[in-house]
Amino acid sequence: MSTPDPLVVQTAAQVQRLVDQAILRGMKGLEFVTAPAPAVGLTPKETLYQRGTLQLYHYLPQADEVYRVPVLLVMATTNRGYVFDLAPGQSMVEYLLQAGFDVYAIDWAPPRPEERHLDLATYTQDFIPTSIRKVREHCGEPDVSIVGYCMGGVLSLIYAATHPGGPLKNLACITTPVNWAEMGLTRIWSDPKHFDVDRLVDTLGIVPVDVVQASFEMLRPAQRTAGRIRVWEQIWNDEFVKSYRAFERWGNETLPLAGEYFRETTKELMWGNRLYTGELRVEGRLADLSNIRVPVMHAIAEHDHIVSFAASKPLLELVGSEDKAELVMKGGHVSLIAGPNAVRRMWPKLSSWLAERST
Amino acid sequence: MSDDKRSSDPTQRFREMLTEWERGFDALANRFMGTDEFSRTMNQFQNVQLGAQKAFAEAMAKQLAALNLPSREDVLRVGEAVQALETRLARLESRLGEIGESVGAQPKPRPGPPRTRRPPERQDPPR
Numbered sequence: 001m002s003t004p005d006p007l008v009v010q011t012a013a014q015v016q017r018l019v020d021q022a023i024l025r026g027m028k029g030l031e032f033v034t035a036p037a038p039a040v041g042l043t044p045k046e047t048l049y050q051r052g053t054l055q056l057y058h059y060l061p062q063a064d065e066v067y068r069v070p071v072l073l074v075m076a077t078t079n080r081g082y083v084f085d086l087a088p089g090q091s092m093v094e095y096l097l098q099a100g101f102d103v104y105a106i107d108w109a110p111p112r113p114e115e116r117h118l119d120l121a122t123y124t125q126d127f128i129p130t131s132i133r134k135v136r137e138h139c140g141e142p143d144v145s146i147v148g149y150c151m152g153g154v155l156s157l158i159y160a161a162t163h164p165g166g167p168l169k170n171l172a173c174i175t176t177p178v179n180w181a182e183m184g185l186t187r188i189w190s191d192p193k194h195f196d197v198d199r200l201v202d203t204l205g206i207v208p209v210d211v212v213q214a215s216f217e218m219l220r221p222a223q224r225t226a227g228r229i230r231v232w233e234q235i236w237n238d239e240f241v242k243s244y245r246a247f248e249r250w251g252n253e254t255l256p257l258a259g260e261y262f263r264e265t266t267k268e269l270m271w272g273n274r275l276y277t278g279e280l281r282v283e284g285r286l287a288d289l290s291n292i293r294v295p296v297m298h299a300i301a302e303h304d305h306i307v308s309f310a311a312s313k314p315l316l317e318l319v320g321s322e323d324k325a326e327l328v329m330k331g332g333h334v335s336l337i338a339g340p341n342a343v344r345r346m347w348p349k350l351s352s353w354l355a356e357r358s359t
Numbered sequence: 360m361s362d363d364k365r366s367s368d369p370t371q372r373f374r375e376m377l378t379e380w381e382r383g384f385d386a387l388a389n390r391f392m393g394t395d396e397f398s399r400t401m402n403q404f405q406n407v408q409l410g411a412q413k414a415f416a417e418a419m420a421k422q423l424a425a426l427n428l429p430s431r432e433d434v435l436r437v438g439e440a441v442q443a444l445e446t447r448l449a450r451l452e453s454r455l456g457e458i459g460e461s462v463g464a465q466p467k468p469r470p471g472p473p474r475t476r477r478p479p480e481r482q483d484p485p486r
Contacts, residue, residue, distance in 0.1 A: 014368065021370075051449060052442060061472050068474040100476045113431075114438030130449060133456055138469060185393055193395075194402040203409045203416075205435070218392060222384035229377055233370070355478035 024236035032235055038245040041082035043093050048104070049134045053111040053118065053258070054127045055081075056134055058104050062097040067358035069169050070135055071096060071145045073105040074128065074152035077261070078212055080253050081107030084149075086246045086338050092347055099351040101358070104135045106152070111258040116205035118258035120265070121283040124158040132167065143169035145354055149337060150175050150307060151265075154275065157315075160292045162285040170357045172297040172350055175307045175333055178289070178318060179276045180269050182310035185219055190270050197266045201259035213254040219305050247334065276314065289315075295323035297353050299336060299346055306333040325353060 049056040073093070075081035084105060085093040096103050106127070111118060132144050144167060148156030153176025160171050177183060189195065200207065217224065227244065234240045274280035280287040298315045301307075309328075316324045327349050331341040391397060420430040 018369065051445060063476070064472055065476040066472050066474055067476045067478075102471070102474070112438065112442075114435050114442050116435075117439065126446070126449070130453055133453060137456070139471070139474075140467065140469075141474065185389060188393055188395075189398050189401065191395075191398055194399045196402070196406060199406065199409055203413045219389070220385050221388045221392075222381045226377055226381040230374075233373065233377075352478070359477060 021236050025232070028235045028241070029232075032231070032241060032245075035245075037249050038087070038242065040087065040246055040249060041085045042088060043085045043091055043097065045105075048138060049131065051127075051130075052115050053108050054131070055107040055109055056104065056131045057081075057107060058135075058138060059085075059093050059097055061102055062094070063100040066100050066102045067355060068141060069143055069145050069354075069358040070102040070104055070139045070141060071147060071354060071358075072131065072135055073103065074146055074148040074156050075105065075107050076150035076152045077108050077123070077155070077257060078151060078216075078255055080250060080255065081105055083250050083334065083338050086250070087242065090243060090246070090338060090343070092337055092342065092350075095343075095347045096351060096354075099355070101351070101354065102139055104131070104138075106131050108255055110209075110255050111206055113206055116201075116259040119260040119263075120155075120158065120268070122258075123155050123261065124162065124287075125283045125285070128155060128159040129163070136167065143167045145170040145172070145358060147172040147174065147350065147354075148176060150177075150333070154178075154269070157275070157289060157292070158280065158282055158287045160294065161287040161289050162282060162291070164291045164293060168294050170295045170297075170354060171292065172299070172354065173315060174299045174346075175301050175304055175312055175336055176298065176315060177269075177307040177311040178315045179311050179313075180273045181276070182308050183270065184308050184311075186215065186306075187270060189215065189218075190266055192271055195266075197263050201263045205259050207257040207259060207262045209254050209256050212257060213252075216251075216254065216306065247338070250334075276318070278318075289318040290320040292319040293321055295325075295357050296321045297325045297327065297350070299327040299329065299350065301329055301331045301333055301336040303330065304333045304336070323357075 044060045045057045046060070047055060048058045073081070073084055075084070085091040088094060093103055093105070128146075135144050136142065146156045146160070146168060148154070148171070153173035156171060157173065157176065157178070160168050180187065190197070200211075227248070231241060231244045268274050268280055272279070275287065275289070278286075278288040278290065296316065296319050298312070300309060300312045302309055304312070316326050327346065329336055329341055329345060331339055331346075335341055336346055416431070420432065423430045
């Protein structure tokens with residue numbers, strides 16, 4: 001009896017696999033179209049404080065013994081905070097809780113029309129200090145560590161630079177822009193030669209979701225289409241689809257922005273680059289990053305299309321801390337906190353860095 | 360060798376082609392959108408929209424005023440006044456907390472797991 005040609009066997013196996021996947025694709029396609037929005041942010045939590053756009057959560061501890069210093073996550077103002085807690089097994093919050101941290105999070109609800117006058121000072125001299133006070137009252141500890149993501153990192157930096165006396169214990173920033181001259185297309189589109197930020201803010205009050213979302217999507221115009229094709233091709237893969245749907249939901253739930261905050265960010269940070277030059281003043285206080293002396297960690301994504309590597313890289317040079325660490329990873333802006341690389345590298349690094357400084 | 364293997368798997372090849380297309384399209388679009396011309400046109404378009412929106416809002420406000428009804432701006436001002444009160448209360452609360460701290464009043468922590476956890480021992484690399 002002759003042995004079958006290995007090429008024929010391999011081809012037959014491939015054809016069989018493609019047929020199986022095509023059948024599953026047909027079956028799962030309908031399910032995909034009709035399924036409700038995926039559940040996100042499932043880790044048990046309580047709302048500790050709420051005022052307008054500001055939401056402060058406390059996640060229920062999942063360890064029998066926790067580190068002394070609580071961790072406060074500060075979300076970017078453009079998106080919902082459940083990216084920290086996308087799904088069980090894909091949740092930075094869950095990871096930190098199981099590693100023994102007491103975790104709190106600042107999330108942002110869409111600012112209401114009457115919140116159009118919120119500015120950088122409101123976020124950094126009111127919302128963050130108030131949240132820290134609430135955390136301290138709740139857990140009874142005098143100091144707090146902060147982990148800020150993207151603009152949440154910028155707000156945390158401004159807070160830290162204007163409150164050098166504490167009670168901040170450690171500061172971890174994730175993909176946080178400091179040199180806004182390196183913001184690429186975003187900077188070109190908001191060039192003061194053409195972009196009339198005053199007109200936009202004075203007319204609309206709140207910068208609408210469409211504008212914020214378009215500015216993100218235009219950076220990668222093919223991403224949505226390619227994503228759809230990818231999910232169609234892998235629709236038989238439940239894990240892939242689950243993750244895709246959670247990310248898609250998160251991407252679609254972009255937040256509008258308070259007009260004054262947007263105006264100030266554009267003028268002071270994007271045009272003036274004052275966080276980088278050390279000239280930023282918030283409520284009369286100088287937000288010079290060299291004022292920051294607490295331990296600082298910065299996680300940067302090499303292929304970040306929203307905050308370029310060059311925009312976030314100089315952070316550690318600017319802070320005055322002696323204890324500072326940088327983690328450069330291959331991922332993108334979002335995969336750094338919720339993608340496979342986050343699970344494998346970023347969360348463990350962040351957790352061990354915090355653990356050593358949280359007793 | 361690896362190229363032959365890659366091309367023999369149609370699914371893998373498809374994924375690679377999709378990634379290449381995405382990268383190529385994005386790069387091309389970004390080159391176009393990164394020009395001064397694009398920025399000017401995009402912002403001109405936005406200004407026209409904003410102008411129309413402003414004119415419509417002003418016309419609507421006049422109509423509402425003629426009907427003796429509050430405009431959106433009037434309602435927003437009331438909302439802002441409430442929000443300002445809310446902010447003042449929060450600041451007062453914060454100030455009271457600071458005064459309490461300065462006289463030694465310690466907040467009572469809620470019951471929870473003991474806060475005594477220590478980081479795992481570092482494994483030194485073998486010499």
